[in-house]
Structure formats: C-alpha cells, structure tokens
Amino acid sequence: MKVEKDIYDRMLGVCPVPPETGGIIGGQDMCISRIVIEETRGKYEYIPNVDFLNRTISEWRNQGISFYGMFHSHPIRCDRLSRTDEGYIKKIMNAMPNEIDQLMFPLILPGDKIIPFIAKRENEDVVIEEGELTVVNSHHSE
Numbered sequence: 759m760k761v762e763k764d765i766y767d768r769m770l771g772v773c774p775v776p777p778e779t780g781g782i783i784g785g786q787d788m789c790i791s792r793i794v795i796e797e798t799r800g801k802y803e804y805i806p807n808v809d810f811l812n813r814t815i816s817e818w819r820n821q822g823i824s825f826y827g828m829f830h831s832h833p834i835r836c837d838r839l840s841r842t843d844e845g846y847i848k849k850i851m852n853a854m855p856n857e858i859d860q861l862m863f864p865l866i867l868p869g870d871k872i873i874p875f876i877a878k879r880e881n882e883d884v885v886i887e888e889g890e891l892t893v894v895n896s897h898h899s900e
Contacts, residue, residue: 759862759874759889761790767828768793770865780830782811783862784823791893792823803842804830808881821866827862827877831881832854834867839875844886851884864891 761769765783775844785791794806794814798880806828828850830843847863859889863886865873874891877884 759790759864759876760788760894761872761893762863763893764896765790765793766872766893767818769864770869778830778832780806780828782812782814782862783826784807784815785826788826791897792818792824793829794828794887803808804831825861827841829862829866829872831868834870835866837867837873839843839863839865839886847875848884851877851879862889877892 761783762785779795781793781795783790783793794811796804796810818825843863843865845860851861860876860878863875863877866873867873872891874889875886876889877886879885
C-alpha cells in the first residue's frame with residue numbers, strides 16, 4: 759500500500775477525534791492521494807454515512823480518482839481488526855463490481871501507526887491480510 763506523505767500525516771493525525779473514526783481513501787496508480795474523514799456517529803463503532811461517501815466516490819470518479827477503500831481508527835491497544843470489521847470489509851468487497859479484486863482497509867492507531875490491511879478476492883472468498891505500507895512524496899496539496 760502506497761500513501762502520499764500528507765495523506766499519511768492526516769490519517770495518523772485523527773487523534774483529536776475519538777477511536778472508531780473513519781472515512782474513505784482514493785487515488786491514482788495504486789497510491790493513496792485522497793482522503794475523506796467522517797465524524798463519528800456511533801459511540802463504539804465507526805458507522806459510515808453511505809450516501810455521503812457514495813456521492814464523494816462518484817465525484818472522485820469524475821475527477822479521475824479511484825476509490826481504494828476505507829479506513830477507521832482504533833484505540834492504540836487494539837491493533838487488530840475485529841470480527842465486526844472483517845465482516846463489514848467482506849460485505850463491501852462482495853458489493854463491488856467483479857473488476858475490483860482488492861481494496862485497502864488501513865487501521866489507524868492515532869498518533870502511533872497505520873496498519874495496512876488489504877482485502878482480496880480469492881475464488882469465492884474474500885481474504886484479508888496485513889500488507890506493507892510505503893510513504894511517498896506528495897504530488898499535490900489539498
């Protein structure tokens with residue numbers, strides 16, 4: 759998973775907001791260069807505003823930006839995906855068109871680190887694995 763430095767810093771800096779904050783990521787050439795952070799609507803879970811996020815994904819598409827996945831934060835001591843997280847990731851993957859065979863689901867431990875989970879289609883199943891994270895120089899400023 760490649761991510762531009764300014765986006766990496768914004769993702770890692772979600773610490774002023776509570777754990778279980780999230781949003782979507784996008785970019786070009788398999789490098790994350792766009793992010794939308796949502797306000798938390800659930801007390802102990804990130805509940806996405808699907809209509810808002812789908813509108814954003816549509817706007818990105820018109821700008822040549824690809825949807826690459828979703829992220830959310832956990833308290834620093836919780837560095838694994840929960841069963842609920844894994845179920846939601848599989849639900850998202852199963853709703854994607856067949857040509858989308860993988861998405862990124864970084865887990866943010868605010869102010870500490872980003873754990874780059876990748877979901878891939880394998881046969882009739884969705885496999886979620888921890889990937890590698892590479893931070894690259896930013897190509898633009900938002």
